Amino acid sequence: MDPELDTRLDTPPRTTQAGEHAYTELKRRLLVGEFPLRIRLGEERLASLLSVSRTPVRQALARLHAERLVERLPDGGYVPAVSNLVEVRQLYEVRRALELAALHRPAESGEPHDLAVIEPLRDDWLVLRRDTPGPDPGFVLLDESFHVRLAEAAGNSALASMLGVVNERIRVVRMHDFLIEERIDRTITQHLGILEAVLGGDLDTAHRRFTMHLGESIAVVEQRAAQALTRMMAAETRDLT
Incomplete structure (x- = not known):
């Protein structure tokens, strides 16, 4: 530097x-x-x-x-x-479809995941495991990078690019997922578990772990976004002008 x-x-x-x-x-x-x-x-x-x-x-x-x-x-x-939580739910469905398509593409195409992408990605998240950052909504950018790089490793750059667009659309509400230490820690653990399965060639396990990971994320995001909206409505009579 x-x-x-x-x-x-x-x-x-x-x-x-x-x-x-x-x-x-x-x-x-x-x-x-x-x-x-x-x-x-x-x-x-x-x-x-x-x-x-x-x-x-x-x-x-x-x-x-x-x-x-x-x-x-x-x-x-x-x-x-x-936030429009209905739209968020729909975009999560699109995200899930894109990521699962990428996850299974190597098995369908006969071309394995690119280890030149997967291994450095694993190393990056092992560093985060050793020195876990504190709660920070900005962690969403690291999370997005993980998912896009994983999709890129499947060999379809257009699919990874589309995933990046969807991530940008839901970023504002996904920040709710990284406001407490437990969610940062769990995200790192789950990402490493997905990578372990991919590196071992066990895409069924990777699929199962990814589905659980995404399901937990959307449940937390929807709950916290709804709680924030409730607080905003309860405070509506306050005046900041």
């Missing part, structure tokens, strides 16, 4: 620290449903709430809009986004 970059990372500017704090804290509050439905996320009130200036709040809201955690109003302000 560039030494100059190392220095910048070790001592980030004050504005960067404030911006990251605002972004992280607002994301956490949005995911647990702390802000009321349809309430305008006023910059001044949020800045006071987080003990920062309005500029980091404005930057954080722009990032959260890009992640679909907030929706932009016609006048340029923002409100909390509300």
